[in-house]
Amino acid sequence: MGRVRKFTQFSLRDLVATAGPTVGLIAAACLLAYLLVDPSPPRSARLATGQENSAYEEFGKQYAAKLKKEGITLTLVRSLGSAHNLQLLREGKVDIAFVQSGSTDQAESERAGLVSLGSLFTEPVWLFMREGAAPAQLSELKGKGVNVGPEGTGVPKLFRAVLAANGVEPDELRLGALENTPATMALVGGAIDGLVFSSAPEEPLIQMLLRTPGIRLVDFPQAEAYTRRLPFLSHVVLPRGIVDLASDNPSRDHRLIAPTATMVAREDLHPALVDLLVQAASQIHGGTGWFQQQGQFPSARYTEIAVAREAAKFYKDGPPLLQRYMSFWLANFFDRMWVLVVALGALLIPLSRVVPPLYVWRIRSRLYRWYGQLRVVEQELAEAPAQRRAEICGALLARLDEIEGLVNQISIPLPFADALYSLRSHIQFVRQRVLAAMAPAPESAPAPGPE
Known part of the structure; x- marks a missing residue:
């Protein structure tokens, strides 16, 4: 029976010798397609944040922790702020950055090859003044010493636009360019009359100033009018008692104007990293806050930069199906397998006839x-x-x-x-x-x- 079986079965050796080169060619083509047509996501990326103790820096640390769990190293690059971040993106020194709305427009961002991954949170304009120096109208700031931060931040451009809406020229004030921490010390020490932040309330310096005696937060009673004059702004309300219910701080509602913080990336950022960053943003910014409701952020709204295709798909349909049940790398591997299917289809059919x-x-x-x-x-x-x-x-x-x-x-x-x-x-x-x-x-x- 062994001899009969020997003569009746096909020759495996001949089949291997015949099909081996073909299989090797197909495998090489598939590997080449896998590596070049749809390359694997990088293991590292660079995120431009902001100044020391800023909300951008604090949120950057949270993003780094989220991506580290997926085996990706997110290097945080400290910067002066929104305008500096845009410069770093254009120069290719970072891959992702936090950018404030109003810092650029769609045409400029398209020329620079930038896309938005969505708006993350509101950044109210916090105008803190020493007690007795707080104005009823911004036109009363003439002659005051107000720190707006260095030009690398988004605040100088933003505050000049606010002053212009009130008919005030920048040279009618003594505008300072200190960074946030020394400016806060100067305000508390009485060296300046006021300072302007534009940041999320989680920023430690804002939390400190809201609780500092002798420092007053300026109200914007015409907040709704500002949003009509400057479309990148929105009207938000700091509720009474939100800082400390026990001490009723603040003692009344404060109307504020607020741009939004946007995550901006270079358009060549790997699509899988876009998915991962947007999912991390949903976990970090998706809850309730002082100025937002559950699920309001992140969002494809409130951004003047075109939203990346992968991010827009996430906001519409949620995370990719495979990533709901698998780890990031395993889901990404199966998601990229379609490249192999195309390569196999292109080679297997003609070679199967040979x-x-x-x-x-x-x-x-x-x-x-x-x-x-x-x-x-x-x-x-x-x-x-x-x-x-x-x-x-x-x-x-x-x-x-x-x-x-x-x-x-x-x-x-x-x-x-x-x-x-x-x-x-x-x-x-x-x-x-x-x-x-x-x-x-x-x-x-x-x-x-x-x-």
Whole structure:
């Protein structure tokens, strides 16, 4: 039974030898497509945050912790603020950054190759003044010393727009350019009359100033009008008692104007990283806050920069299906498998028509070479001189016996057995020709004599 099985099964060795180069070619093409057409997400990225102790920096740490769980290192790059972050993005020194609305427009961002991953939270304009210096109208700030921060932040541009809406020229004030921490110390120490922040309430310096005696938060009673004049602003309310209910701080509602913080990325950021960042944003900013309701942020709204396709899909449909049930890297691997399917489809169909004929040719080639040996025997027989014919025919018969013995050892699949038996019959045919050539020629009958 073992011998029968040996002759009936297909030849795995021949199949491997025939299909091996084809399989290798397909594997190489698939690997090339996998690496080049849809490369794997990078293991690291750079996020531009903001100044020391700023809300941008605090949120940046949360993003770094979220991505670290997925095996991605998010390097935080400290900056002066929104305007500086935009510069870092344009120069390619960072991949992602926090940017304040109103810092750029859609046309400018498209020229720079930037996309939005969504708005994250509101950044109210916090105008803190020393007690007794707080104005009823912003026009009363003329002559005051107010710190707006360095030009790398978004605040100087924003506050100039607010002053212009009130008919106040920047040179009518003493505008300072200190960073947040030294400016706060200067305000508390009485060196300046006021300072302007534009940040989330989570910023530690804002929390401190809201609780500092002698420091007053300026109300914007015309907040709704500002939003009509400056469309990138929204009207928010700091509720009474939100800072400390026990001490009723603040003692009344405060109307504020607020741009929004947006996460902006270079358009060549890997789509899988976009998905991961937006999911992290949903976890970090999706809850309730002083100025937002549950689920209000992150959002594709409130941004003047075009939203990346992957981010817009997330806001519409939620996270990708595979990432709901698998780890980030495993889900990304299966999501990228479509590249392999395309490569396989492009190669497998035409190559599948080549392999079967090659396999058949390889099996039959074992027999074809023996036909060449038979042809040689026939040629030597035809060229044998008459005086040596018997000697040569004896050698040819021995050679045919050797060929037949080797042919009998050939193992080929049963579907090709007819070719094997045909070869053996042809060996016998040539043997008969050699034997016929060895037989002596019959003697001629003598001619009849005369009677």
